[in-house]
Amino acid sequence: MPGKGFLDVARDLAAGLTEYHRRAAVVNAYYALVLECRDALSRWGFVMPRRDNMHAWVRLRFTYAGDADLKFIGYALDKLVKDRNEASYDLRSTAFGSPAVAQDAIRDATTALALLDQIDGDPVRRAAAIAAIRP
Amino acid sequence: MVAPTTIPLTVDPEAAELVAELGMQAELECMLDQARQMIPGLRRIHVEFAPPYDTGPDPSVLIMAYRDPSLHRPDDQTWNQYSRWKTTTFSPDVFRHFTLLIRDDPNHAG
Numbered sequence: 001m002p003g004k005g006f007l008d009v010a011r012d013l014a015a016g017l018t019e020y021h022r023r024a025a026v027v028n029a030y031y032a033l034v035l036e037c038r039d040a041l042s043r044w045g046f047v048m049p050r051r052d053n054m055h056a057w058v059r060l061r062f063t064y065a066g067d068a069d070l071k072f073i074g075y076a077l078d079k080l081v082k083d084r085n086e087a088s089y090d091l092r093s094t095a096f097g098s099p100a101v102a103q104d105a106i107r108d109a110t111t112a113l114a115l116l117d118q119i120d121g122d123p124v125r126r127a128a129a130i131a132a133i134r135p
Numbered sequence: 136m137v138a139p140t141t142i143p144l145t146v147d148p149e150a151a152e153l154v155a156e157l158g159m160q161a162e163l164e165c166m167l168d169q170a171r172q173m174i175p176g177l178r179r180i181h182v183e184f185a186p187p188y189d190t191g192p193d194p195s196v197l198i199m200a201y202r203d204p205s206l207h208r209p210d211d212q213t214w215n216q217y218s219r220w221k222t223t224t225f226s227p228d229v230f231r232h233f234t235l236l237i238r239d240d241p242n243h244a245g
Contacts, residue, residue, distance in 0.1 A: 055190035056231065063218075064227050075218035081190050082197060082234050089188055095238060100207065107209060 003035025004113055007106065014102045023087035025102040029109040030084035034058055034077060036113055040120055044130045055081060067132035069115050069125075076112035080105055142171055142180060149184035150196050153232075162229050166198060166221065170235060173217050176203030178240045185234070195232050201240035213237060 010028035013021045038058050048057045063074030083105050086093050095101050119125045154163050171177060181199045217235055
């Protein structure tokens with residue numbers, strides 16, 4: 001089951017009328033991206049240490065890769081994870097009063113997922129990406 | 136671009152405590168200076184404490200940058216440019232403790 005399916009859920013939720021919908025849209029946009037990134041790392045042969053936190057491990061593999069496209073995906077993860085935490089836990093936040101944050105999150109996740117697909121679908125780019133990631 | 140020195144800055148005590156505990160005051164100042172230089176329409180900065188929740192092993196510091204909402208652009212690359220600067224300037228051990236978020240500031244007149 002591809003994680004990117006959560007992006008469709010995010011889009012449905014972003015069209016909802018309440019702040020709950022907009023917060024849930026942000027959460028799902030983040031999970032669509034982080035799960036796809038986690039699974040890509042696994043396909044590419046990287047094994048997460050058992051005691052590491054999945055979110056941080058995935059984020060830092062991408063952010064500190066020696067490849068500009070992987071870094072771009074890492075930056076999206078770094079932004080979306082904070083948005084997700086704010087959406088899930090900070091009920092005092094006023095950031096979700098308008099659709100702007102949810103729309104930005106969906107846009108960022110969509111762009112990063114498209115980039116990940118391009119890398120994964122091209123053997124040359126995929127090999128270069130794998131070589132650029134710190135274990 | 137010249138960094139405006141009059142951008143209001145507020146720091147939550149819990150965030151200041153974490154920065155002191157980490158010994159990363161200079162790194163924070165550097166990130167704040169860079170935010171002031173890079174973010175068009177920046178109105179104010181608030182530094183807050185971010186609990187680790189379930190997405191990371193450590194608490195971290197959020198640099199909330201509030202800008203003029205009329206400058207919001209869907210294809211804005213400021214955040215990516217800032218992140219690129221941050222990864223080339225700091226090690227992962229510093230990077231993981233700080234995150235910048237740029238938010239529209241509709242409640243404050245420009």
